[in-house]
Amino acid sequence: MKICVLCNKNKAILKRPKTSQQICKECFYYVFETEIHHTIVDNKLFKPGDRIAIAASGGKDSTVLAYVIKLLNNRYNYGLNLFLLSVDEGITGYRDDSLETVKRNQQQYDLPLEIVSYRQLYGWSMDEIVKEVGLKNNCTFCGVFRRQALDRGAMLLNVDHIITGHNADDIAETVLMNILRGDIARLQRCTEIVTTGDERIKRSKPFKYTYEKEIVMYAYFKKLDYFSTECVYSPNAYRGYARTFLKDLESIRPSTIIDIIHSGEAFQIKQDVKLPTQGTCKRCGYMSSNELCKACILLEGLNRGLPKLGIGKTNRMRKIHGDMPDNTSTIQHLDTLKNEANNNKCKDLLKWSTKTTPTAVTQEMHGGRYASRSAINVLLQTDSEICSMWYQPY
Amino acid sequence: MSLKVKLSFSGGMELLFNNNKSAEVKIPASINPPNPTNMQDLIFWIRDNLLKERPGLFISENTVRPGILVLINETDWELEGELDYEIKDGDDIVFISTLHGG
Numbered sequence: 001m002k003i004c005v006l007c008n009k010n011k012a013i014l015k016r017p018k019t020s021q022q023i024c025k026e027c028f029y030y031v032f033e034t035e036i037h038h039t040i041v042d043n044k045l046f047k048p049g050d051r052i053a054i055a056a057s058g059g060k061d062s063t064v065l066a067y068v069i070k071l072l073n074n075r076y077n078y079g080l081n082l083f084l085l086s087v088d089e090g091i092t093g094y095r096d097d098s099l100e101t102v103k104r105n106q107q108q109y110d111l112p113l114e115i116v117s118y119r120q121l122y123g124w125s126m127d128e129i130v131k132e133v134g135l136k137n138n139c140t141f142c143g144v145f146r147r148q149a150l151d152r153g154a155m156l157l158n159v160d161h162i163i164t165g166h167n168a169d170d171i172a173e174t175v176l177m178n179i180l181r182g183d184i185a186r187l188q189r190c191t192e193i194v195t196t197g198d199e200r201i202k203r204s205k206p207f208k209y210t211y212e213k214e215i216v217m218y219a220y221f222k223k224l225d226y227f228s229t230e231c232v233y234s235p236n237a238y239r240g241y242a243r244t245f246l247k248d249l250e251s252i253r254p255s256t257i258i259d260i261i262h263s264g265e266a267f268q269i270k271q272d273v274k275l276p277t278q279g280t281c282k283r284c285g286y287m288s289s290n291e292l293c294k295a296c297i298l299l300e301g302l303n304r305g306l307p308k309l310g311i312g313k314t315n316r317m318r319k320i321h322g323d324m325p326d327n328t329s330t331i332q333h334l335d336t337l338k339n340e341a342n343n344n345k346c347k348d349l350l351k352w353s354t355k356t357t358p359t360a361v362t363q364e365m366h367g368g369r370y371a372s373r374s375a376i377n378v379l380l381q382t383d384s385e386i387c388s389m390w391y392q393p394y
Numbered sequence: 395m396s397l398k399v400k401l402s403f404s405g406g407m408e409l410l411f412n413n414n415k416s417a418e419v420k421i422p423a424s425i426n427p428p429n430p431t432n433m434q435d436l437i438f439w440i441r442d443n444l445l446k447e448r449p450g451l452f453i454s455e456n457t458v459r460p461g462i463l464v465l466i467n468e469t470d471w472e473l474e475g476e477l478d479y480e481i482k483d484g485d486d487i488v489f490i491s492t493l494h495g496g
């Protein structure tokens with residue numbers, strides 16, 4: 001029997017890939033959780049009062065993330081309001097099952113859950129898209145649509161920040177892929193622990209330095225409920241090769257994972273490399289470096305029966321088929337979504353304000369970032385028509 | 395002489411085994427006489443007797459494919475000698491894939 005090198009008392013149950021230390025179950029929980037806490041503190045990921053959406057797929061990483069962040073929030077009083085945010089791509093036999101897991105997690109962890117679906121946002125489920133485009137470019141549609149779906153869900157929840165379960169192995173794999181593809185812009189971004197997407201919604205990766213092996217072991221020993229089936233449409237062959245290569249390297253030298261992340265971080269873009277400037281999509285308001293965002297072009301292609309429109313030869317396709325007819329349906333404009341989100345927030349606050357004292361409301365308003373003094377006074381009259389009035393930047 | 399062993403498959407591994415998450419099996423005490431049955435023998439035994447599809451997703455170069463975690467009686471097999479570990483009657487062995495989405 002091997003004894004834990006940290007407490008010198010209990011039976012060791014795990015060899016840590018990062019350090020090769022052999023440690024017991026209790027010490028494993030402690031170091032696993034504490035290292036994530038340090039990542040959060042060292043990188044100043046959160047501040048008190050932040051509203052944080054955990055991107056929840058029902059898989060191992062996001063399930064452990066939800067569990068650990070909730071635990072650390074209580075243990076260290078981060079003062080976070082936590083939400084689960086899931087995307088329903090509409091994939092029978094895959095996402096419907098994994099969403100059941102997320103719904104159980106919602107109960108188990110007692111966190112509010114928001115689900116945004118492709119069907120509702122774009123009018124197309126992935127099952128329908130695959131019927132239209134086949135199995136060749138479906139992952140392009142899914143990836144582009146998911147990113148925007150998460151941002152839109154975050155806006156509906158009025159959150160400032162989305163955290164994702166990307167772990168050290170995932171990031172090392174992405175570094176490798178970006179090198180193999182020569183994608184310098186992404187290479188630099190992919191190792192960043194925090195990035196800012198549209199509408200200043202932050203995205204961060206608290207598991208950036210956490211090994212996949214330890215996440216899976218943690219889930220196993222804690223008996224966390226997660227879903228693990230491969231997407232029925234996925235086989236992303238390129239990523240699959242990168243992953244196998246990385247796992248082979250890791251089995252020979254476990255520090256490979258962190259070493260690759262460090263290599264990715266060390267790549268610097270020379271000053272004269274031009275990065276695209278960000279604007280907004282004129283059709284849906286989402287961030288885009290072109291006139292139209294990728295999601296809008298892909299959706300237009302689907303709706304016009306020209307699925308190739310967004311893949312490769314957009315300009316040539318446009319020349320042949322002309323501009324989008326007026327009656328084609330498009331993604332709801334972000335301004336509309338923002339109004340909807342504001343109204344929801346107003347309604348919540350109004351409901352709450354009738355149950356509390358004017359002083360508490362004033363404190364809440366000043367603690368929050370939005371209301372002006374006059375708006376608070378109006379709010380106190382609990383007149384729902386003033387919603388749009390008080391919801392103004394402070 | 396045979397050994398009773400409990401096997402479990404999770405993290406997506408079960409898909410290679412007809413969706414069976416666990417199995418109680420009896421294996422010979424010495425698959426390769428005169429040596430006692432070890433993990434290496436057990437892995438091949440599983441491939442030959444239980445695996446339903448895609449052996450390449452279970453075995454690679456005489457061991458489990460990198461990315462599959464193995465626990466022997468609730469302990470990381472890397473602390474138990476990995477392939478050289480000698481199976482004992484009543485052992486509880488768990489295979490977990492880490493290769494499926496997060």
Ligand SMILES: [Zn+2]
Nearest residue numbers: 004007024027
């Ligand atoms: Zn210990």
Ligand SMILES: [Zn+2]
Nearest residue numbers: 281284293296
């Ligand atoms: Zn757009």
